[in-house]
Amino acid sequence: MKIVACYSNKGGVGKTATAVNLAHAAAASGLRVLLCDLDPQGASGFYFRIKPSKKLKDESFFKDVKRFIDAIRGSDFDNLDVLPANMTFRDFDIFLSRMKNGRSRLKKALKAVNADYDVIVLDCPPNISALSENVFKAADRIVVPVIPTTLSERTFEQLLQFFADHRLNRRKLIAFFSMVQARKTLHQDTMARLRQLYAGQFLSAVIPFSTDIEKMGQHRAPVATFAGSRQAGQAYGALWQEVRARL
Template structure:
């Protein structure tokens, strides 16, 4: 089972939309895919048409209940969702530290490996024991970045945090999202990507009005705007992810 986490300390960078679209592309390739929504706002669950929230998500998680019992079917073949709810804001208290979080999450995820090909985590923009363990245990952490000086700062903060910890992500890559190639600042930031503290993916996700319709359509843009610029870029990104994971 391949595990991927979408994460950034900064909100509003397209983290959830990217998680949803990548999970959809995995399922479209006939890979059994689970999107685990860790963000208390539950936006990823909403985008995928899931109304059935785990209203006691953190209570169930604190018992180490297998993820399979929390999954909800989405309208898309091969794609299920572990929905979030506001109780996840209490994850730190319920899981009581990194060691406890590690044991419980391992217990929850272990049974998935028999039936799931891809597990995608949509992580909230915060650092907590549970999120720290998720990020340090997945095969790949993807950090979406809007082209601006704050992107470098956010990427540096994430990199420095994990450098100070015993457990660091196996692979961590940044990628530029919501890029407007007409803007000089965006051009300059992309050109300076070689100075970032971690590798940056070659694929760039452009600004696309189709992304604004995701909340209205409650579907990945890669499903309804297949020929759009962002959809084409996400497909290229999914191929690049495959290359990263096999390198």
């Protein structure tokens, strides 16, 4: 089983859209996939029309294997299950701070389904916290969407510095450019500079700024299901192929 985290310490960069579309692409390729939503907003579950379990709350996510497994829901797509979030997930940092070996609790929880899935995709909340440190330890690869703008570049640099300061494995981080507007000179210049500055850190696939991605909320489905032949649908497919190669 491989764990792929979709993470950014900045909100509004396309993180959840990435998690949803990567999970769908992985399942479509024949892999058994669990999309685990760690963000209390529960957007991943919303996109798949799945309501959260009311029983998986408080510390039970990390301590109660039966409740964890019972909270998993099947989606409308073959090979793809979802563990939807609920609002109690906002207190994860509090629970983790009280637990023994709190920095490795997430990995232990995910081991409960180790034999059932080939890939687990984590949709993570946009912050650096105790939960984030759990994600950094548990994940085999951490996929980071970066908008080619000054603030998004700055938060990516902060993430790299956090990994350096805490002696975390920077090779786990694989970034890609998200919400790209090809006509903008700033976007093109920023992408070229960052690719040169962080050689090998950025994937080739680029996710465009697209109304098709915005329409995921209307369709409540991954882009490939309603716009698979269009630019955004093709881009997410290419992104998954690169991520899979890195696994």
